[in-house]
Amino acid sequence: MYAWPATEVPALPGQGSPLHIFDTAASGLRRTSPGPTARLYVCGITPYDATHLGHAATYNAFDLIQRVWRDAGHEVLYVQNVTDVDDPLLERAVATGQDWTELAERETALFREDMTALRMLPPAHYIGAVEAIPSIVPIVQDLLRQGAAYELDGDIYFSVESDPHFGEVSRLDAEQMLRFFGERGGDPDRPGKKHRLDPLLWLAARPGEPSWETELGNGRPGWHIECVAIALGHLGMAFDIQGGGSDLAFPHHEMGASHAQVATGSHPFARAYVHAGMVALDGEKMSKSRGNLVFVSRLRKDGVDPAAIRLALHAHHYRSDWEWTGADLERAEQRLAVWRAAVSRPDGPDAVELLAEVRAALADDLDTPRALAAVDAWAARQQAGGGSDTGAPGVVSRTVDALLGVAL
Numbered sequence: 001m002y003a004w005p006a007t008e009v010p011a012l013p014g015q016g017s018p019l020h021i022f023d024t025a026a027s028g029l030r031r032t033s034p035g036p037t038a039r040l041y042v043c044g045i046t047p048y049d050a051t052h053l054g055h056a057a058t059y060n061a062f063d064l065i066q067r068v069w070r071d072a073g074h075e076v077l078y079v080q081n082v083t084d085v086d087d088p089l090l091e092r093a094v095a096t097g098q099d100w101t102e103l104a105e106r107e108t109a110l111f112r113e114d115m116t117a118l119r120m121l122p123p124a125h126y127i128g129a130v131e132a133i134p135s136i137v138p139i140v141q142d143l144l145r146q147g148a149a150y151e152l153d154g155d156i157y158f159s160v161e162s163d164p165h166f167g168e169v170s171r172l173d174a175e176q177m178l179r180f181f182g183e184r185g186g187d188p189d190r191p192g193k194k195h196r197l198d199p200l201l202w203l204a205a206r207p208g209e210p211s212w213e214t215e216l217g218n219g220r221p222g223w224h225i226e227c228v229a230i231a232l233g234h235l236g237m238a239f240d241i242q243g244g245g246s247d248l249a250f251p252h253h254e255m256g257a258s259h260a261q262v263a264t265g266s267h268p269f270a271r272a273y274v275h276a277g278m279v280a281l282d283g284e285k286m287s288k289s290r291g292n293l294v295f296v297s298r299l300r301k302d303g304v305d306p307a308a309i310r311l312a313l314h315a316h317h318y319r320s321d322w323e324w325t326g327a328d329l330e331r332a333e334q335r336l337a338v339w340r341a342a343v344s345r346p347d348g349p350d351a352v353e354l355l356a357e358v359r360a361a362l363a364d365d366l367d368t369p370r371a372l373a374a375v376d377a378w379a380a381r382q383q384a385g386g387g388s389d390t391g392a393p394g395v396v397s398r399t400v401d402a403l404l405g406v407a408l
């Protein structure tokens with residue numbers, strides 16, 4: 001499906017350095033060394049409600065990865081999905097008396113608007129779960145043939161024991177896995193499963209729910225296989241980064257890696273698994289199911305500059321869990337005003353060091369607070385009347401645009 005329009009990324013003098021990023025599977029920093037084309041898969045939204053600041057923070061992190069890669073001379077092949085058929089979406093549609101396709105289309109359209117306003121770079125392939133069904137079916141058939149999947153009352157499950165690498169993505173112990181599996185869409189207690197952690201690959205049609213007639217019978221896909229089919233179809237195995245919020249490490253990314261590894265007989269699914277921290281509101285993780293949300297679209301309607309929203313996100317390191325408060329936005333608005341005033345002057349302090357420092361900060365596991373501090377320092381020197389380089393304000397403005405996605 002259509003993604004959203006691309007914003008131009010200005011060229012910067014010189015070149016950035018290789019990105020080092022925290023890989024959940026390695027439990028440490030890893031130097032990404034993509035080929036000429038860096039390949040990135042980021043899990044997209046389940047479109048039953050509007051984009052909240054937690055979503056925005058997660059997509060912000062993966063937008064920065066693309067910017068750092070591009071600055072280091074790579075092309076980026078970016079793929080994102082939309083989970084446009086799944087339990088929470090169908091449940092919300094029933095609860096509110098809406099048609100599930102209309103709900104999904106409306107919320108996806110709003111997500112596109114939010115991403116555009118925030119100047120997030122669009123994926124080259126933006127694929128819905130429904131669209132992906134024809135590519136999901138042969139993978140499930142393959143897993144069945146290999147004995148890595150089995151049927152239970154018409155549903156089809158993946159056998160986690162078929163993957164010798166199972167557990168290597170999230171590195172959780174058995175007890176933690178069981179807890180997260182139950183909390184995050186799994187069904188550990190269904191009788192008849194070979195292993196309590198086995199996830200659904202295919203759900204046989206249920207009354208009142210949408211279903212598709214395929215070689216697997218009449219039904220719909222499970223959640224993890226959707227991202228596997230889309231990633232394999234557009235990126236292949238061993239792509240550079242699989243990304244999402246930390247709540248996706250298990251079971252979603254663990255299961256996806258296993259599905260793909262067993263189906264293709266190769267390893268790894270992704271070279272690195274990168275996870276953003278959770279944004280909270282009023283002491284709890286912002287989540288559609290809890291309803292404690294601050295929507296990007298609401299802030300925009302209230303007249304908040306999207307550039308200030310992005311700066312508010314950048315003020316937190318992407319891996320930390322943090323709580324949104326009104327003060328975040330106030331600080332970001334002040335910073336934006338100071339930066340804009342600083343680059344609007346005809347000259348200023350030399351910006352060569354600033355560019356090097358922003359590049360170094362971002363290449364070091366996306367250290368945005370350090371990058372902001374570097375721009376703050378330049379703006380302070382500017383305010384103190386510290387320079388007469390006529391090229392400097394332009395370089396700063398292009399640096400902030402190209403590397404932080406903020407238009408000054």
Ligand code: 5CA
Pocket residue numbers: 043044045046047053054055057058081082083227243244245246247248276277278279280285286287
């Ligand atoms: N459609 C699936 C992925 S295939 C899904 O998880 N959708 S979602 O709409 O629930 O979440 C979209 C992305 O936002 C995921 O990467 C998720 O980890 C992230 N996310 C959700 N809530 C928060 C939050 N409070 N803070 C940070 N990121 C969040």
Ligand code: ZN
Pocket residue numbers: 042043044081227252
């Ligand atoms: Zn996903």
